[in-house]
Amino acid sequence: MLERELLLTGIGGQGVQLAAQVIARAATLEGRNVMLFGVYGGVMRGGNSDATVVVADDRVQAPPIVSHAWSALALHPRYWGPMSARLIPDAVVVINSSLFDEPVDMPRVFAVPATQVATEELGNPMAVSMVATGAYIALTELVSLDSATAAMEESLPAYRRQHAQANAAALRAGAGLVDARAALAWASAAAEAPA
Numbered sequence: 001m002l003e004r005e006l007l008l009t010g011i012g013g014q015g016v017q018l019a020a021q022v023i024a025r026a027a028t029l030e031g032r033n034v035m036l037f038g039v040y041g042g043v044m045r046g047g048n049s050d051a052t053v054v055v056a057d058d059r060v061q062a063p064p065i066v067s068h069a070w071s072a073l074a075l076h077p078r079y080w081g082p083m084s085a086r087l088i089p090d091a092v093v094v095i096n097s098s099l100f101d102e103p104v105d106m107p108r109v110f111a112v113p114a115t116q117v118a119t120e121e122l123g124n125p126m127a128v129s130m131v132a133t134g135a136y137i138a139l140t141e142l143v144s145l146d147s148a149t150a151a152m153e154e155s156l157p158a159y160r161r162q163h164a165q166a167n168a169a170a171l172r173a174g175a176g177l178v179d180a181r182a183a184l185a186w187a188s189a190a191a192e193a194p195a
Contacts (some may be wrong), residue, residue: 001058003068004185008051009083009122010096012040015129016129018155019073023132025151026143027055031175033172038062048079055185073136074112075128077102091148092183094130094136110139112177118170126163127170134174142185145175 004024010016017038024036035054042045052069054062071092074080077100084104087093092098092108098115112133118124122131130152137148153164 001056001061002186003054003056003060003062004140005062005069006053006055006136006142007066007083007086008053008075009072009079010049010129011078012047012049012076014049014115015098015126016040016049016051016075017131019075020053021155022130022148022152023137023143025155026147027053029147029151030143032057033060035060035062035064047185051085054181057157067111067154069139071142071183074100074104075132076173080104092105092185094132094139095126096132108183110135110175110178110182114174116144116152117173117177119182122166122170122173124166124170124176130132130167130170131174131177134171134176135178136174137171138180139183140185141176142183 008016008020020036024034027034033056038051040049054060068088069086072087075096083143090107093106095104097111097157098113112135113130115130119126125166137145147169149160152167
């Protein structure tokens with residue numbers, strides 16, 4: 001059985017919970033088993049917002065709060081420290097380089113200027129998480145971009161459906177910021193499987 005864990009962190013208002021839902025729902029659409037666990041502080045803007053997504057090809061074995069993870073998506077550095085301690089040594093890490101002033105000392109870090117792209121190129125500061133999610137998906141192929149787009153549309157509440165097209169554009173923009181398939185989730189998982 002193969003599992004891939006993703007930890008997401010940021011501050012309230014950045015779309016961390018939406019990003020987690022998009023990836024989890026996309027994996028479900030692709031027939032995988034998924035666990036999603038979201039945690040957020042009592043403040044709507046500026047407080048911590050974290051999520052854990054576990055995607056597996058069979059029943060999920062991981063507990064709701066995983067002690068170690070294969071990957072991370074960090075939208076803001078404020079709560080990065082505690083999360084980084086839970087990553088395996090060669091974890092795949094996507095950081096929002098628009099906000100991280102200090103370098104992240106890990107071997108597989110992919111810096112994506114998500115805030116800058118969302119704000120300056122797309123004119124949509126609310127799309128930061130979708131830009132970063134698109135980059136993560138392109139790097140890892142944990143799920144496909146098509147599944148993520150469909151999942152995003154399903155995840156938006158009725159009062160936010162008008163943002164679907166802009167969010168889809170943000171996912172595509174993020175995917176274009178990285179070398180596609182540079183940190184494949186399932187190819188490396190197959191290599192780790194016992195013979």
